[in-house]
Amino acid sequence: MSDGFIELRNIRKVFAGVVALDAMSLVIKPGEIHCLAGENGSGKSTVIKIMSGVYQPDGGEILIDGKPISAMSPIEAIAHGVQVIYQDFSLFGNLTVAENLAMNVHLGEKRRLMNWRRTRAIAREAVDRLGVELDLDAEVASLPTAGKQLVAIARALMSDARLIIMDEPTTALTRKEVETLFRIVRDIQARGIAILFVSHKMREMLEISERITVIRNGRKVAEGPTGDFDEALITRHMTGGDILNEPYAWIPPPGPPPVPRLEIRGLTVPGKCEDLSLAIRPGEIVGLSGLLGSGRTDLALALFGMVPRYEGEILIDGAPVRLRTTQEAIDAGIAYVPEDRLTEGLFLPQSIKRNMLATSYERLARRLVIDRSQAEEMTQGMVRAMQIATPTAEKPVMQLSGGNQQRVVLARWLLTDARVLILNGPTVGVDVGSKAEIHAKIRELAQHHGLAVLMISDDVLELVQNCNRLVLMHRGRFIEDLPAAAVTEETVSDRLKTFT
Template identity: 35%
Template sequence: MSDGERTVTPAPAPADDGRAAAAPPVVEATGIVKRFGPTVALNGVRITIRPGETHALVGRNGAGKSTLVSVLTGLHAPDEGTVTFGGGPAPRLSDRDAWRRRVACVYQKSTIIPTLTVAENLFLNRHHHGPHRLISWTGVRRRAQELLSAWSVDVDPQLPAGDLSVEQRQFVEIARALSFGARFIILDEPTAQLDAAAINRLFGRIRDLQHQGVTFLFISHHLQEVYEICDMVTVFRDAAHIVTAPVAELPRTELVAAMTGEAAADRRQERTGSLDECTVPALTVRGLRSDDTYTDVTFQVGAGEIVGLAGAAASGRTEVAETVVGLRAATNGDLAISGRRPRPGSVPDALAAGVGFVPQDRHHQGFVPDMSIADNATLSVPRRLGRNGFLSRGRRDRLAEGMIKNLAIKTPGPELPVSALSGGNQQKVVMARALADGPRLLVLINPTAGVDVRSKEFLLGKVEETAESGTGVLIASDELDDLRMCDRILVMFQGRVTTEIPRGWHDHDLVAAMEGVDLHA
């Protein structure tokens, strides 16, 4: 057992008066190892889930939660270790019907087909057949209504699935899973798109189903939900099992500490650059609101200041950053970049105001893969390449060569297609374009996602260097290493800025705030 690890013997599910303890686990995974090439996604992890309980699985991004789900649902075979259901071995991967009878996963992104009715979704490829093997739609609808009624799902089976709310789609998916015979359901971030009232209704349904013998594995970034709905909790960190314990016996401070571990790097030292409070702020945001994503967001980024915008996936941090750069338009409120108010929802206006931008997904938003490094790096500065619509290849290449040198991009020349570069060098090209016009404000969303350690350190160092030259920096991320250099961090939770944390924070304090946990409560 590694340092800091502890295992607590699971308590019996409260709904079974102790009888579940004598029954075999609904599912038990032991010594699970899973590799994808050189990456070890799971390193000898384990989990035991007892009948009738709701068992939480928590951990930071990259901890191995999704990989374990793929193993428990038969999408991937473990390289080492065993999985059992009810004390018996897991089915062969090819026997999909056998897997469906044992386990189902309701993913954050719905698998319901919106163009089909609820009944058609419930019994897709399992339609009721009448005479001559023709589908009996009356029979399909009747079976659907019986199924929905049996599990207290108040949805019209003839309704198009595209008309359902997020909450209704989740209930339909749960009913569909139960119709195969599964009594073990994995809920993957089920509350990410729900409001408070819908979350309460979901939790009520989970409790009802628990009492009917259904067992849940509950995956969530919101730790207060773990304490509200779950009996047991297992923590993964860095592809390894850290702790399993009854929720009631694990203080929140210990749970957060188990998730974070030790800091991987130290970027808490004061930056050499000083902030000039007399200059116009690089970014001013007042009362920004966007329906269903964020509300009443107000903050400033000073010239030369690095501000972090932290939060879990559905916190609203990414949407706020995309609003600043013009990819989204706010419903209310206003923003100014170095005193200039760009037209809402206009990327060209934001660029003209002095924004440099590194988007969340470089593959879909950051570059054109078949275009050269030179063309990608200069896409945002055509006026520097020529006049009257005519571009000079010589100017383009000279400008690109300077960027290649400045960002240490490994390439034989500026004509190489970006698709031929490694992930770290591709991200450097995206960063080069963001810095091409000497921005007054640099906005970055998850700037080191999917890059190697050396490229990560280089890119973060370049961000610090840019700030020291007087550029304001806004970093929207949930990766702690991206945020260590920040002068202060604004934490978003469920669409609101809830906490401001100054430089010198500890990992567990920031993670707790991002998960909506008050460690001092």
């Protein structure tokens, strides 16, 4: 069978003795939308790099139009019509849209001189071909993520592409932008160009693709038309096991209702959010969703003492607190895991231990010197409790997987004896397996340690499955407060779509 545009047959790739891909096969038919699904570390990016000629396989065959290709360089891959849109888009932020678009043409023609009129003409054509509006003279750095992605797609389409590989294209997009992207993807497909969508977001895969290939540990484990798959099946293939997806149920303790762990009354951050009132009782996980700019992050920052100029009242276990600095928030028992754990929360080159203890040094050094044995004990305990996969707590955090990194951040806050846990996008960029483990951990913290959890996320499914209540926010106000049992992912998504 060789009806594919590009086909990988029994590809093997070894890095320094570690097998990254083994007997990996993948067929992309002309003009189809194909999804390559797999967890982080399953070999997805190695597949991309082999298809785009960046890596040479150690075994197996690559066929294009049924003909075997011996060794393929990146230039040859492009000549065959394979284009990759990387996660970081590979654009020059300091240059204009026009120059970014025309750059490859100039380089391909091995030009020595720069013709600006021609640059604009090339760019105009590229943008028209994609059928979108883009200011050619705008600096790319000034564009939003979705705009940058459009530039990258327009650039990929210029070179008579026959296959466009998109690496995690929806990661930084809002739901609305994802819909626009999908429309463009279908448009591209209508021109007979195949698309390989590399992702770990199952809902999106099921929505956009025609065929799915699932890989696990460098091997193809399943392949077929999308209609044959559902989320549970893909998950099972990706992780090699079932993941429990029971909604979170919070049962109020018998007797009078307990005092809320966290209560806010009329909280206002000028220009960001207005008159917010909410109570979260011990053991509750409350989901908060809304579009970007709805004020949800501002609320989180105010609760973490990063907006000293807020108005209104904040009570922890019934006692009013004033949060003007992060230290005051930590002392009050509030923990915050930020949106982008990689840039905001972790010291990547530092050890797990130092990262875990980052907020505890104040306590560890009561008598000026750090109590080393206590520090060691605390770290070891946490590595065990959080099941962080590492031989030693001295390992730099950047060598851990996304899920394990997230656990280090959680561990740090547990060490401060937090009573209120605020999570902003807790599983962004985390693969399915780790995601489920993090969710289980969060539930356990709420259920068995009596924490009040406020979970902010774009991933509505995540909220519906893990929260007992859902609060929707728009333009700085709470619009709805719903019991999770009463909603489904669809109803919430539809409700969010009405917010514009």
